[in-house]
Amino acid sequence: MPNSSAERNEYDVAVIGAGPAGLAAAAAAADTGVSVALVDSGPRPGGQYWRHRTGDDGTHHHDWAEFTRLRARIREVDHLAEHAVWHIEPGFTVHATGRDPVRARRLVLAPGAHDRQLPFPGWTLPGVYTAGGVQALLKGHGVLAGKRIVVAGTGPFLLAVAAGLLDAGAGVAGVFEAGTPAGFARHPLAVAGALGKLGEGAGYLRVVGRRYRTRTMVIAAHGTGELSGVTVAKVDANWQVVPGTERDVACDALAVGYGFTPQLELPLQLGCATRLDADGSLVATADDRQMSTVEGVFLAGEVCGVGGSALAVTEGLIAGRHAAGVSAGSRLLRRRRAQRRFAGALHQAFPLRRGWLDRVGADTVVCRCEEVRHRAVTAAVDDLGATDPRTVKLLARPGMGLCQGRVCGFATACVVADRLGRTLIEADLRGLAARPVAQPVTLGELAG
Amino acid sequence: MRFTFDGKAIPAEPGQSIGAALIAAGHRSWRRTRIDAAPRGIFCGIGICHDCLVTVDGAANRRACLVEAAEDMRVTTQEGAGRAELEC
Numbered sequence: 001m002p003n004s005s006a007e008r009n010e011y012d013v014a015v016i017g018a019g020p021a022g023l024a025a026a027a028a029a030a031d032t033g034v035s036v037a038l039v040d041s042g043p044r045p046g047g048q049y050w051r052h053r054t055g056d057d058g059t060h061h062h063d064w065a066e067f068t069r070l071r072a073r074i075r076e077v078d079h080l081a082e083h084a085v086w087h088i089e090p091g092f093t094v095h096a097t098g099r100d101p102v103r104a105r106r107l108v109l110a111p112g113a114h115d116r117q118l119p120f121p122g123w124t125l126p127g128v129y130t131a132g133g134v135q136a137l138l139k140g141h142g143v144l145a146g147k148r149i150v151v152a153g154t155g156p157f158l159l160a161v162a163a164g165l166l167d168a169g170a171g172v173a174g175v176f177e178a179g180t181p182a183g184f185a186r187h188p189l190a191v192a193g194a195l196g197k198l199g200e201g202a203g204y205l206r207v208v209g210r211r212y213r214t215r216t217m218v219i220a221a222h223g224t225g226e227l228s229g230v231t232v233a234k235v236d237a238n239w240q241v242v243p244g245t246e247r248d249v250a251c252d253a254l255a256v257g258y259g260f261t262p263q264l265e266l267p268l269q270l271g272c273a274t275r276l277d278a279d280g281s282l283v284a285t286a287d288d289r290q291m292s293t294v295e296g297v298f299l300a301g302e303v304c305g306v307g308g309s310a311l312a313v314t315e316g317l318i319a320g321r322h323a324a325g326v327s328a329g330s331r332l333l334r335r336r337r338a339q340r341r342f343a344g345a346l347h348q349a350f351p352l353r354r355g356w357l358d359r360v361g362a363d364t365v366v367c368r369c370e371e372v373r374h375r376a377v378t379a380a381v382d383d384l385g386a387t388d389p390r391t392v393k394l395l396a397r398p399g400m401g402l403c404q405g406r407v408c409g410f411a412t413a414c415v416v417a418d419r420l421g422r423t424l425i426e427a428d429l430r431g432l433a434a435r436p437v438a439q440p441v442t443l444g445e446l447a448g
Numbered sequence: 449m450r451f452t453f454d455g456k457a458i459p460a461e462p463g464q465s466i467g468a469a470l471i472a473a474g475h476r477s478w479r480r481t482r483i484d485a486a487p488r489g490i491f492c493g494i495g496i497c498h499d500c501l502v503t504v505d506g507a508a509n510r511r512a513c514l515v516e517a518a519e520d521m522r523v524t525t526q527e528g529a530g531r532a533e534l535e536c
């Protein structure tokens with residue numbers, strides 16, 4: 001078992017995050033003989049992708065064999081579980097909740113991502129969940145989010161969630177994909193391959209079957225106090241509603257997600273350069289060695305580009321070796337190239353289209369924490385003259401609540417850029433993603 | 449295993465979060481927001497959104513989606529964001 005009560009505080013390499021990328025990085029670094037700490041907020045390794053309960057045999061997980069292989073390889077690693085990293089000082093000193101700071105010569109940041117959300121009328125009703133949240137309830141806690149579940153948004157992850165729910169015996173009332181993957185794909189073969197590969201065995205598509213509807217969006221959620229149904233409609237290529245196609249679908253749970261938002265607070269704290277990726281996400285820039293623009297800070301997984309677990313593992317293996325001062329073999333580099341091409345094809349196949357913006361009514365809540373409505377966001381631009389999302393945040397408070405803009409940051413940036421009549425730029429997202437404290441901490445911990 | 453939610457017994461399996469056990473028991477919301485007094489429960493399910501806050505054994509602002517249920521835990525609803533300092 002990995003050592004979880006280590007007294008030691010100095011390591012050659014500290015890996016932050018124990019999902020696919022972090023596990024791979026820790027394993028690869030440890031294999032070279034250096035000392036490695038793996039710091040993670042979860043009670044067990046695996047991250048969101050391999051989220052599981054104690055005693056889970058992996059039956060309902062994908063790539064479980066990969067997980068158990070990696071887990072076996074981190075025996076020599078000090079796994080510091082249930083410690084959420086909230087700040088890293090240059091040099092590097094890693095501050096995590098509930099323990100003394102960890103010092104390391106090199107870092108691998110593998111913080112992962114969470115579901116990307118686009119606001120729509122009714123999305124604050126209890127019973128509306130993120131797609132990842134519904135999957136976490138199932139994989140991590142053995143609980144179905146509802147008796148009749150609608151899955152909606154865009155991207156192949158919807159199929160994975162729906163197939164998992166069906167596999168567990170849930171009632172799935174529909175799976176609504178806003179895009180038309182086949183039609184949009186510039187690399188149809190890559191996408192077909194992707195869906196096939198994601199399908200593993202039975203094939204998600206075959207499992208989900210006729211419940212899968214493309215060019216269809218949930219445009220509103222309804223209910224008195226709690227969710228009782230959604231309105232879905234056909235949309236055109238720009239995600240505008242095709243008039244007359246609206247229909248109501250009764251459900252007690254909605255699992256919604258429009259891709260992923262990487263967690264950028266740690267790279268931003270350390271001063272790493274960022275860029276806007278093809279899927280519209282703010283990501284940290286990594287070189288061929290997976291090193292960021294800050295010497296000694298390596299990156300792996302979604303933080304340097306959303307690409308799924310297989311790519312995350314490859315990047316982790318490369319980052320772990322380089323962080324340990326050993327270069328990665330050409331096989332790994334070739335694998336990374338192929339997996340990145342594949343991720344790029346998926347981004348092209350499932351793009352966000354601006355039509356969703358027209359359905360965010362003046363009254364629709366954009367920021368759930370501070371309950372900031374769309375009208376307040378647009379007023380900050382129209383009446384108060386804000387010309388960037390960061391100023392809108394200061395004037396109208398979206399992103400000022402407990403989640404620090406993790407949920408609404410992307411949407412707020414899109415609304416503001418659109419109101420200003422321009423496309424989203426990197427600075428829009430960067431202005432909302434910087435968080436001096438990456439995790440909720442007690443005042444005592446801040447006082448240190 | 450059982451914990452109490454506003455005095456009512458809620459069954460939970462080992463390793464289950466408070467939030468997951470509440471959903472399994474048919475509760476979808478357990479908090480009211482500060483401004484609109486709107487009901488909220490779990491949204492992200494992974495500790496990001498803070499929609500799911502509850503008071504656990506007197507400590508406010510615990511994320512129900514993260515805190516594992518334990519025997520005889522006393523969970524209560526809270527209004528708004530709570531005034532106590534944030535806890536992990």
Ligand code: FES
Binds near residue numbers: 495512513
């Ligand atoms: S449901 Fe989002 S933090 Fe608990």
